[in-house]
Amino acid sequence: MSDTLSELVYKMNLLSGDDLLNYESIKSQIVARDRELDNKFSKDTQVNYIRSTRKYLGDKLGRVSALHKILDPKNGPLIAVRLHVLTRKTLGGLKTNLDAQVLTMDDDTIEGLYAVGEVAGFGGGGMHGYRALEGTFLGGCIFSGMKAGKHIAGKANRP
Numbered sequence: 001m002s003d004t005l006s007e008l009v010y011k012m013n014l015l016s017g018d019d020l021l022n023y024e025s026i027k028s029q030i031v032a033r034d035r036e037l038d039n040k041f042s043k044d045t046q047v048n049y050i051r052s053t054r055k056y057l058g059d060k061l062g063r064v065s066a067l068h069k070i071l072d073p074k075n076g077p078l079i080a081v082r083l084h085v086l087t088r089k090t091l092g093g094l095k096t097n098l099d100a101q102v103l104t105m106d107d108d109t110i111e112g113l114y115a116v117g118e119v120a121g122f123g124g125g126g127m128h129g130y131r132a133l134e135g136t137f138l139g140g141c142i143f144s145g146m147k148a149g150k151h152i153a154g155k156a157n158r159p
Contacts, residue, residue, distance in 0.1 A: 034069040096120045100148030114148040117141035
């Protein structure tokens with residue numbers, strides 16, 4: 001927590017042990033964002049989203065603070081929050097073939113190892129095509145599980 005951005009950036013760099021944050025760069029981004037509040041025709045996505053949602057009564061009543069300029073001293077003190085980014089949908093995963101068998105870097109199958117669903121890149125083997133995004137991946141998860149099951153069952157029925 002700090003009353004000035006320069007002090008806050010200094011404290012964040014001190015805490016991390018590295019000078020990863022550049023005060024001038026951070027300041028220019030925040031000043032540009034704050035400037036957008038003076039423009040009712042702003043093209044800033046975040047500012048426009050906040051303005052739009054605050055037109056809804058539930059958001060007007062439920063939000064703690066109104067849209068305001070970050071660097072205005074009357075809105076202080078400034079606080080820093082360390083974020084640990086977590087993602088679920090990476091559109092990646094283990095490389096598989098259409099039988100859900102996990103492949104090596106040389107595209108050889110790893111005997112007895114299968115991957116389905118999200119761990120196989122949402123369905124595995126590109127069964128929905130390259131770059132396919134259908135909004136929900138449940139179908140691909142179920143379908144890849146079915147393909148793995150059929151392949152395993154087919155192998156089990158062989159002499």
